[in-house]
Amino acid sequence: MRAVALLQAAVVWFLANPAAAESTAALDVCQNEATCQHPPLAGDEMSTLQSEMSALTKPEKVHEKLSKKKQKKAVIKQVRKRKLKKSLKDAWKHRLDDDVSALQSDLSASTNPEKIQKKLNKKKAKKEVIKRARKRNLKNGLKKAWKQRLHED
Structure with missing residues:
Protein backbone atom coordinates (compact mmCIF):
# COMPACT_ATOMS: atom_id res chain seq x y z
CA MET A 1 0.00 0.00 0.00
CA ARG A 2 2.83 2.35 0.90
CA ALA A 3 4.64 1.67 -2.37
CA VAL A 4 1.47 2.43 -4.33
CA ALA A 5 1.01 5.70 -2.44
CA LEU A 6 4.61 6.71 -3.17
CA LEU A 7 4.14 5.91 -6.83
CA GLN A 8 0.92 7.94 -6.99
CA ALA A 9 2.62 10.90 -5.30
CA ALA A 10 5.48 10.73 -7.81
CA VAL A 11 3.06 10.68 -10.76
CA VAL A 12 1.15 13.69 -9.39
CA TRP A 13 4.41 15.58 -8.89
CA PHE A 14 5.60 14.77 -12.42
CA LEU A 15 2.27 15.93 -13.85
CA ALA A 16 2.41 19.17 -11.84
CA ASN A 17 6.04 19.92 -12.85
CA PRO A 18 6.50 18.93 -16.51
CA ALA A 19 9.78 20.89 -16.83
CA ALA A 20 11.37 19.02 -13.92
CA ALA A 21 10.08 15.72 -15.20
CA GLU A 22 11.80 16.18 -18.57
CA SER A 23 15.19 16.87 -17.01
CA THR A 24 15.34 13.78 -14.77
CA ALA A 25 17.54 10.88 -15.76
CA ALA A 26 15.01 8.40 -14.41
CA LEU A 27 12.75 8.96 -17.42
CA ASP A 28 15.60 8.12 -19.79
CA VAL A 29 16.17 4.79 -18.02
CA CYS A 30 12.47 3.91 -17.69
CA GLN A 31 10.91 3.68 -21.09
CA ASN A 32 8.79 0.64 -20.33
CA GLU A 33 6.82 0.14 -17.08
CA ALA A 34 7.68 -3.56 -16.95
CA THR A 35 11.45 -2.93 -17.00
CA CYS A 36 11.41 0.25 -14.90
CA GLN A 37 13.56 -0.38 -11.82
CA HIS A 38 15.62 2.39 -10.28
CA PRO A 39 18.92 1.42 -8.68
CA PRO A 40 19.07 2.78 -5.11
CA LEU A 41 21.31 5.80 -4.61
CA ALA A 42 24.02 5.45 -1.96
CA GLY A 43 23.00 8.29 0.33
CA ASP A 44 19.32 8.44 -0.42
CA GLU A 45 17.22 6.69 2.27
CA MET A 46 13.98 7.03 0.37
CA SER A 47 15.30 5.17 -2.65
CA THR A 48 16.63 2.34 -0.44
CA LEU A 49 13.25 2.20 1.27
CA GLN A 50 11.53 2.02 -2.10
CA SER A 51 13.82 -0.78 -3.29
CA GLU A 52 13.19 -2.72 -0.06
CA MET A 53 9.44 -2.24 -0.45
CA SER A 54 9.52 -3.42 -4.05
CA ALA A 55 11.60 -6.46 -3.00
CA LEU A 56 9.11 -7.29 -0.24
CA THR A 57 6.08 -6.91 -2.48
CA LYS A 58 7.39 -9.22 -5.22
CA PRO A 59 5.08 -12.20 -5.60
CA GLU A 60 7.93 -14.68 -5.06
CA LYS A 61 8.92 -13.10 -1.73
CA VAL A 62 5.32 -12.90 -0.56
CA HIS A 63 4.80 -16.54 -1.53
CA GLU A 64 7.97 -17.56 0.36
CA LYS A 65 6.85 -15.74 3.50
CA LEU A 66 3.38 -17.27 3.34
CA SER A 67 4.78 -20.76 2.82
CA LYS A 68 7.14 -20.30 5.80
CA LYS A 69 4.21 -19.21 7.98
CA LYS A 70 2.17 -22.21 6.82
CA GLN A 71 5.07 -24.55 7.59
CA LYS A 72 5.44 -23.11 11.10
CA LYS A 73 1.70 -23.49 11.73
CA ALA A 74 1.79 -27.07 10.44
CA VAL A 75 4.70 -27.92 12.75
CA ILE A 76 2.87 -26.42 15.75
CA LYS A 77 -0.27 -28.37 14.81
CA GLN A 78 1.71 -31.63 14.58
CA VAL A 79 3.32 -31.03 17.97
CA ARG A 80 -0.10 -30.41 19.54
CA LYS A 81 -1.49 -33.58 17.95
CA ARG A 82 1.49 -35.59 19.17
CA LYS A 83 1.09 -34.29 22.72
CA LEU A 84 -2.64 -35.04 22.64
CA LYS A 85 -2.03 -38.57 21.36
CA LYS A 86 0.55 -39.21 24.10
CA SER A 87 -1.77 -37.94 26.82
CA LEU A 88 -4.62 -40.08 25.47
CA LYS A 89 -2.34 -43.11 25.29
CA ASP A 90 -1.36 -42.72 28.94
CA ALA A 91 -4.84 -41.76 30.15
CA TRP A 92 -6.17 -45.31 30.15
CA LYS A 93 -3.35 -46.34 32.51
CA HIS A 94 -4.37 -43.69 35.02
CA ARG A 95 -8.02 -44.67 34.76
CA LEU A 96 -7.07 -48.31 35.24
CA ASP A 97 -5.00 -47.44 38.33
CA ASP A 98 -7.92 -45.46 39.76
CA ASP A 99 -10.35 -48.32 39.11
CA VAL A 100 -8.01 -50.87 40.70
CA SER A 101 -7.49 -48.72 43.80
CA ALA A 102 -11.26 -48.17 44.09
CA LEU A 103 -11.88 -51.91 43.81
CA GLN A 104 -9.22 -52.63 46.41
CA SER A 105 -10.73 -50.15 48.86
CA ASP A 106 -14.20 -51.65 48.26
CA LEU A 107 -12.86 -55.15 48.86
CA SER A 108 -11.12 -54.13 52.07
CA ALA A 109 -14.27 -52.35 53.25
CA SER A 110 -16.48 -55.32 52.48
CA THR A 111 -14.25 -57.66 54.48
CA ASN A 112 -13.82 -55.33 57.47
CA PRO A 113 -17.07 -55.10 59.53
Whole structure:
Protein backbone atom coordinates (compact mmCIF):
# COMPACT_ATOMS: atom_id res chain seq x y z
CA MET A 1 0.00 0.00 0.00
CA ARG A 2 2.83 2.35 0.90
CA ALA A 3 4.64 1.67 -2.37
CA VAL A 4 1.47 2.43 -4.33
CA ALA A 5 1.01 5.70 -2.44
CA LEU A 6 4.61 6.71 -3.17
CA LEU A 7 4.14 5.91 -6.83
CA GLN A 8 0.92 7.94 -6.99
CA ALA A 9 2.62 10.90 -5.30
CA ALA A 10 5.48 10.73 -7.81
CA VAL A 11 3.06 10.68 -10.76
CA VAL A 12 1.15 13.69 -9.39
CA TRP A 13 4.41 15.58 -8.89
CA PHE A 14 5.60 14.77 -12.42
CA LEU A 15 2.27 15.93 -13.85
CA ALA A 16 2.41 19.17 -11.84
CA ASN A 17 6.04 19.92 -12.85
CA PRO A 18 6.50 18.93 -16.51
CA ALA A 19 9.78 20.89 -16.83
CA ALA A 20 11.37 19.02 -13.92
CA ALA A 21 10.08 15.72 -15.20
CA GLU A 22 11.80 16.18 -18.57
CA SER A 23 15.19 16.87 -17.01
CA THR A 24 15.34 13.78 -14.77
CA ALA A 25 17.54 10.88 -15.76
CA ALA A 26 15.01 8.40 -14.41
CA LEU A 27 12.75 8.96 -17.42
CA ASP A 28 15.60 8.12 -19.79
CA VAL A 29 16.17 4.79 -18.02
CA CYS A 30 12.47 3.91 -17.69
CA GLN A 31 10.91 3.68 -21.09
CA ASN A 32 8.79 0.64 -20.33
CA GLU A 33 6.82 0.14 -17.08
CA ALA A 34 7.68 -3.56 -16.95
CA THR A 35 11.45 -2.93 -17.00
CA CYS A 36 11.41 0.25 -14.90
CA GLN A 37 13.56 -0.38 -11.82
CA HIS A 38 15.62 2.39 -10.28
CA PRO A 39 18.92 1.42 -8.68
CA PRO A 40 19.07 2.78 -5.11
CA LEU A 41 21.31 5.80 -4.61
CA ALA A 42 24.02 5.45 -1.96
CA GLY A 43 23.00 8.29 0.33
CA ASP A 44 19.32 8.44 -0.42
CA GLU A 45 17.22 6.69 2.27
CA MET A 46 13.98 7.03 0.37
CA SER A 47 15.30 5.17 -2.65
CA THR A 48 16.63 2.34 -0.44
CA LEU A 49 13.25 2.20 1.27
CA GLN A 50 11.53 2.02 -2.10
CA SER A 51 13.82 -0.78 -3.29
CA GLU A 52 13.19 -2.72 -0.06
CA MET A 53 9.44 -2.24 -0.45
CA SER A 54 9.52 -3.42 -4.05
CA ALA A 55 11.60 -6.46 -3.00
CA LEU A 56 9.11 -7.29 -0.24
CA THR A 57 6.08 -6.91 -2.48
CA LYS A 58 7.39 -9.22 -5.22
CA PRO A 59 5.08 -12.20 -5.60
CA GLU A 60 7.93 -14.68 -5.06
CA LYS A 61 8.92 -13.10 -1.73
CA VAL A 62 5.32 -12.90 -0.56
CA HIS A 63 4.80 -16.54 -1.53
CA GLU A 64 7.97 -17.56 0.36
CA LYS A 65 6.85 -15.74 3.50
CA LEU A 66 3.38 -17.27 3.34
CA SER A 67 4.78 -20.76 2.82
CA LYS A 68 7.14 -20.30 5.80
CA LYS A 69 4.21 -19.21 7.98
CA LYS A 70 2.17 -22.21 6.82
CA GLN A 71 5.07 -24.55 7.59
CA LYS A 72 5.44 -23.11 11.10
CA LYS A 73 1.70 -23.49 11.73
CA ALA A 74 1.79 -27.07 10.44
CA VAL A 75 4.70 -27.92 12.75
CA ILE A 76 2.87 -26.42 15.75
CA LYS A 77 -0.27 -28.37 14.81
CA GLN A 78 1.71 -31.63 14.58
CA VAL A 79 3.32 -31.03 17.97
CA ARG A 80 -0.10 -30.41 19.54
CA LYS A 81 -1.49 -33.58 17.95
CA ARG A 82 1.49 -35.59 19.17
CA LYS A 83 1.09 -34.29 22.72
CA LEU A 84 -2.64 -35.04 22.64
CA LYS A 85 -2.03 -38.57 21.36
CA LYS A 86 0.55 -39.21 24.10
CA SER A 87 -1.77 -37.94 26.82
CA LEU A 88 -4.62 -40.08 25.47
CA LYS A 89 -2.34 -43.11 25.29
CA ASP A 90 -1.36 -42.72 28.94
CA ALA A 91 -4.84 -41.76 30.15
CA TRP A 92 -6.17 -45.31 30.15
CA LYS A 93 -3.35 -46.34 32.51
CA HIS A 94 -4.37 -43.69 35.02
CA ARG A 95 -8.02 -44.67 34.76
CA LEU A 96 -7.07 -48.31 35.24
CA ASP A 97 -5.00 -47.44 38.33
CA ASP A 98 -7.92 -45.46 39.76
CA ASP A 99 -10.35 -48.32 39.11
CA VAL A 100 -8.01 -50.87 40.70
CA SER A 101 -7.49 -48.72 43.80
CA ALA A 102 -11.26 -48.17 44.09
CA LEU A 103 -11.88 -51.91 43.81
CA GLN A 104 -9.22 -52.63 46.41
CA SER A 105 -10.73 -50.15 48.86
CA ASP A 106 -14.20 -51.65 48.26
CA LEU A 107 -12.86 -55.15 48.86
CA SER A 108 -11.12 -54.13 52.07
CA ALA A 109 -14.27 -52.35 53.25
CA SER A 110 -16.48 -55.32 52.48
CA THR A 111 -14.25 -57.66 54.48
CA ASN A 112 -13.82 -55.33 57.47
CA PRO A 113 -17.07 -55.10 59.53
CA GLU A 114 -15.98 -51.89 61.29
CA LYS A 115 -15.63 -50.06 57.99
CA ILE A 116 -19.01 -51.36 56.85
CA GLN A 117 -20.60 -50.02 60.03
CA LYS A 118 -18.93 -46.60 59.53
CA LYS A 119 -20.28 -46.37 55.99
CA LEU A 120 -23.78 -47.28 57.13
CA ASN A 121 -23.62 -44.70 59.93
CA LYS A 122 -22.55 -42.01 57.46
CA LYS A 123 -25.42 -42.88 55.13
CA LYS A 124 -27.91 -42.79 58.01
CA ALA A 125 -26.56 -39.43 59.21
CA LYS A 126 -26.92 -37.97 55.70
CA LYS A 127 -30.49 -39.21 55.44
CA GLU A 128 -31.30 -37.72 58.87
CA VAL A 129 -29.90 -34.32 57.87
CA ILE A 130 -31.93 -34.35 54.66
CA LYS A 131 -35.07 -35.34 56.56
CA ARG A 132 -34.64 -32.48 59.05
CA ALA A 133 -34.07 -29.99 56.27
CA ARG A 134 -37.25 -31.11 54.50
CA LYS A 135 -39.23 -30.79 57.74
CA ARG A 136 -37.83 -27.33 58.35
CA ASN A 137 -38.70 -26.23 54.83
CA LEU A 138 -42.19 -27.65 55.18
CA LYS A 139 -42.73 -25.84 58.48
CA ASN A 140 -41.44 -22.57 57.07
CA GLY A 141 -43.68 -23.02 54.05
CA LEU A 142 -46.74 -23.61 56.24
CA LYS A 143 -45.90 -20.62 58.45
CA LYS A 144 -45.79 -18.32 55.46
CA ALA A 145 -48.76 -19.89 53.70
CA TRP A 146 -51.40 -18.46 56.05
CA LYS A 147 -49.94 -14.96 55.54
CA GLN A 148 -50.24 -15.35 51.78
CA ARG A 149 -53.80 -16.64 52.06
CA LEU A 150 -54.66 -13.69 54.28
CA HIS A 151 -53.36 -11.24 51.67
CA GLU A 152 -55.25 -13.01 48.88
CA ASP A 153 -58.58 -12.68 50.69
